[in-house]
Amino acid sequence: MKPRNMAIEKLYQSVNFLIVNKPYDMYINSDDENEKNTVVCHIAEQDSHRSNSAQPLHFVHRLDYSTSGVLCMALNKSAAAAAGRLFEKRLTNKYYLAIVRGHLSFKMCDIKYPLGSDRTSPDTSHKMLALTEATRTSCGSPRSAETRLLVLESGYYEDNPVTVVVLKPLTGRRHQLRVHCSVIGHTILGDYTYSNRQDTSPHRMFLHATRLVLPLPNELLDIQTIEPFFSDNQFTSKWTPLSKKYNYCEKQDFIKVCDVIDKTCEINECKVFG
Known part of the structure; x- marks a missing residue:
């Protein structure tokens, strides 16, 4: 099953972070390899070097399946840790x-x-x-x-x-x-x-x-x-x-x-x- 035809808009990208506008009714990721309606699959389809485990996406926060909007992903462990500390400290x-x-x-x-x-x-x-x-x-x-x-x-x-x-x-x-x-x-x-x-x-x-x-x-x-x-x-x-x-x-x-x-x-x- 291919990802449904719904574009994910990139809002910001640097060496540390990728921030997108997540569509509603889309999962962030899934343990089911047959589930392709996910942010991860859509990004991998647009950016092939992100489709393997050597270039993982670190989700520093999450949005529900039904919720749309700003979703931030870290592109390396140190950036993920830095963002995670901010969330932990509110x-x-x-x-x-x-x-x-x-x-x-x-x-x-x-x-x-x-x-x-x-x-x-x-x-x-x-x-x-x-x-x-x-x-x-x-x-x-x-x-x-x-x-x-x-x-x-x-x-x-x-x-x-x-x-x-x-x-x-x-x-x-x-x-x-x-x-x-x-x-x-x-x-x-x-x-x-x-x-x-x-x-x-x-x-x-x-x-x-x-x-x-x-x-x-x-x-x-x-x-x-x-x-x-x-x-x-x-x-x-x-x-x-x-x-x-x-x-x-x-x-x-x-x-x-x-x-x-x-x-x-x-x-x-x-x-x-x-």
Whole structure:
């Protein structure tokens, strides 16, 4: 099976790093040699000297199968170690655009529910669960997790209320953004797993890693993609705008939005969950 016809855009390349714009519905890699719908296979197809083990790609962070956006790979062990230390010390900054179900009643929030494995789901699903009073016995080995959310624009998708938000994970747990949005009652549009398999009409899950900042000592990386949703006719044909709080589709506007979400929340403007 050949990789499906979906190009992977290279956003940045140096002797140490390769950064790409990962398409949605694509694996990063796979232990199944017959699975070719992976970032690794697509890069190897475009860059043949990367197709053997002598030129491995070191993934310094990961994106879910359904999530698109900025994905950073180190091209050598020392670069991978340097980037890994930044992630471990929480010195990186990641910003995601998302569209969530419903209209939010607040401007900004901090979501602080610990996350653990969902003991009620099959082990093979790797599904996660937010720790609440109701899930105390079914949330396995919970670890602290924190996400900041800023509302950008409200509207309707197929006549159903939705909100465009920017999400900044302050920790790096599996499925963190998806579970945190779900636990506050605003599941990400198109998230089949965390909508209890109900959200099946959208053509994709609307979560995109838009900007990644890695403050490496000798190679400061600040990589950003273009806005992915409003250039997609499958989305815009079903979208009706209602109210916009920030401009965010141009790169400089998105940087300003990131500056807003980076500021310490003002007590009267930031709701806290968890």
